[in-house]
Amino acid sequence: MHKEILEDIGEKELIIRLGKFMPKNQVSDDCALIKTKNKNLLVNTDSLVENVHFNETIICPQDLGWKAVVSNISDLLSSGSKKTIGITISLVLPSRTEWIWVEELYKGINKALKEYGGKILGGDCSKGDEKIISITAFGIQGELELRRNACKPGDIILTTGIHGLSKLGFMIKNKINFDNDVYLHETLIRKSIKQFCRPKVYPDFLKQLLKTRSNKKMKRIGCTDSSDGLFQAIQDLAIASSCKAIMNYEKIPKDKHWPQGDKWDEHYFFGGEDYELVFSLPKKWANNLYKLDKNIYKIGYFANGEPSIEFKDKNKNKLLKNTPFKHF
Amino acid sequence: MHKEILEDIGEKELIIRLGKFMPKNQVSDDCALIKTKNKNLLVNTDSLVENVHFNETIICPQDLGWKAVVSNISDLLSSGSKKTIGITISLVLPSRTEWIWVEELYKGINKALKEYGGKILGGDCSKGDEKIISITAFGIQGELELRRNACKPGDIILTTGIHGLSKLGFMIKNKINFDNDVYLHETLIRKSIKQFCRPKVYPDFLKQLLKTRSNKKMKRIGCTDSSDGLFQAIQDLAIASSCKAIMNYEKIPKDKHWPQGDKWDEHYFFGGEDYELVFSLPKKWANNLYKLDKNIYKIGYFANGEPSIEFKDKNKNKLLKNTPFKHF
Numbered sequence: 281m282h283k284e285i286l287e288d289i290g291e292k293e294l295i296i297r298l299g300k301f302m303p304k305n306q307v308s309d310d311c312a313l314i315k316t317k318n319k320n321l322l323v324n325t326d327s328l329v330e331n332v333h334f335n336e337t338i339i340c341p342q343d344l345g346w347k348a349v350v351s352n353i354s355d356l357l358s359s360g361s362k363k364t365i366g367i368t369i370s371l372v373l374p375s376r377t378e379w380i381w382v383e384e385l386y387k388g389i390n391k392a393l394k395e396y397g398g399k400i401l402g403g404d405c406s407k408g409d410e411k412i413i414s415i416t417a418f419g420i421q422g423e424l425e426l427r428r429n430a431c432k433p434g435d436i437i438l439t440t441g442i443h444g445l446s447k448l449g450f451m452i453k454n455k456i457n458f459d460n461d462v463y464l465h466e467t468l469i470r471k472s473i474k475q476f477c478r479p480k481v482y483p484d485f486l487k488q489l490l491k492t493r494s495n496k497k498m499k500r501i502g503c504t505d506s507s508d509g510l511f512q513a514i515q516d517l518a519i520a521s522s523c524k525a526i527m528n529y530e531k532i533p534k535d536k537h538w539p540q541g542d543k544w545d546e547h548y549f550f551g552g553e554d555y556e557l558v559f560s561l562p563k564k565w566a567n568n569l570y571k572l573d574k575n576i577y578k579i580g581y582f583a584n585g586e587p588s589i590e591f592k593d594k595n596k597n598k599l600l601k602n603t604p605f606k607h608f
Numbered sequence: 609m610h611k612e613i614l615e616d617i618g619e620k621e622l623i624i625r626l627g628k629f630m631p632k633n634q635v636s637d638d639c640a641l642i643k644t645k646n647k648n649l650l651v652n653t654d655s656l657v658e659n660v661h662f663n664e665t666i667i668c669p670q671d672l673g674w675k676a677v678v679s680n681i682s683d684l685l686s687s688g689s690k691k692t693i694g695i696t697i698s699l700v701l702p703s704r705t706e707w708i709w710v711e712e713l714y715k716g717i718n719k720a721l722k723e724y725g726g727k728i729l730g731g732d733c734s735k736g737d738e739k740i741i742s743i744t745a746f747g748i749q750g751e752l753e754l755r756r757n758a759c760k761p762g763d764i765i766l767t768t769g770i771h772g773l774s775k776l777g778f779m780i781k782n783k784i785n786f787d788n789d790v791y792l793h794e795t796l797i798r799k800s801i802k803q804f805c806r807p808k809v810y811p812d813f814l815k816q817l818l819k820t821r822s823n824k825k826m827k828r829i830g831c832t833d834s835s836d837g838l839f840q841a842i843q844d845l846a847i848a849s850s851c852k853a854i855m856n857y858e859k860i861p862k863d864k865h866w867p868q869g870d871k872w873d874e875h876y877f878f879g880g881e882d883y884e885l886v887f888s889l890p891k892k893w894a895n896n897l898y899k900l901d902k903n904i905y906k907i908g909y910f911a912n913g914e915p916s917i918e919f920k921d922k923n924k925n926k927l928l929k930n931t932p933f934k935h936f
Contacts, residue, residue, distance in 0.1 A: 314649040314651060320642065321649075325653060327655050327742045329657065329736070331737075332736050368653060370654070370655060372655070372660070406836075408660050409659075410660065414653055416653050416744050508734075
């Protein structure tokens, strides 16, 4: 079958086709316009570069579109966004890109927006040697300011769910060989691929926090997401808040089929792209939320001390040494 | 001399150093916050990717920082921004990047913001295989809506200045061989390199438009910038507005030392990165502005017809055929 590529379509027709996904005429304009009504905006940009952040053999364009939106919304939620206004999309695409690829990407983008709210506010598309998808997402700052630097010694560390699944999904998609003696349960395989391709976020997180707040004066919460892995999230909180994190290995929730062993712990803690929220609350608030929401886990606490991570069970501290624990 | 690279510095120290360029604690947070007061925002994102949009042999980091900001502000101005609020900066950098490179980039960014207004609102930095600089710029929509689709048949086509210089600067920086029989004047060489490294924009453009408006009811103006070249800008206006552009070759301003010949016309018309404004106005308004501002040139007019470009002097139409005149 003949596959239609952008070069065949030409710019004029491309603008018309992209226009279907945009507010009227936006694809042909230089800027997007946001009408604000005296609200404070949260803004987040993420760029996905082909062969750096994704490649076509492991993720289809529809999943990529979904994921690009979700990773941005996750950042908004982890800052306390009460509503996603919308996104702008900046695409760089090689001439040989098939139109169907673009259409599928937008399908994924629109599915995520339908699920979590927000509109496409604008976008542009230009030619380049490799595919780049830059999404900028806009949200409205809610009543609570969720910030990385707002954790306090004494706070309980919590998370919204299970980690490592996306990394496992990535490895399965990459056909990475596992040890022969590891049996991967079919349910785990299915879940992991789903987590890698269609991660979810928690749009009701802020509401749950407000519902369980024990003291109306508390307005700042330490929070980030686990887009770069659970350990990275905790390290980011510890550094920004100048606290020491004490983790309780036994309380960290794993999938019931997750294999045992140090290597699997590494995948769990350093995996990334699970988009769970990692945050800290004063004890009373933490307990209220924990009781209300069965997807919330208490996994440790913050203490005074040099920004760092330690396990209560000292045996587990070797986990921190196994992997180069840094961004650069 | 030992050069300090990001890998040596480590993440903690890097966050502290980047913090110097940011509002308090922003570098460690997931989102940027924009306080709006019932104003409509214009938003623009541009991503510069190493070896696609720039490479280190032809542009130094300080110039790159300047240019990244200016290209965004140019898009805001060409949409009718009356004030640049600020920018967010998203960096992807390889571990081997030297700290001095980052510092120089920010120097350039800050110089451009000092010149044209706006603050750094936030940013983040993560590791990647190649350098990517994504800047999102925010401006306040002024009284006139400048849009690509607002040109009308009968409008005069105008531009704020001379084109082609940036392309020549790029070629000189790339040590591209010119024909032996072409003599490049020293002033032209100096100007071209400056235009390539430190392009300027027109922050007073909107004020000049308002000052010369002949009818207060006119609120929409056809406009874009020449970031992708003069012909591309005119084509974008023609397509978005469904008009035919008739260009007057004799009236198109060239540098007095610009060499003659078809090849040099091509560099002029298809060069890009000059960031001049290309726009259209009703005759009376165009004349008022032309009289007020000596940097404004009348270069043609829009007529009814298929979206396209034609020269009044038919001999010049070959120019349009010499180069593949399309984005994809």
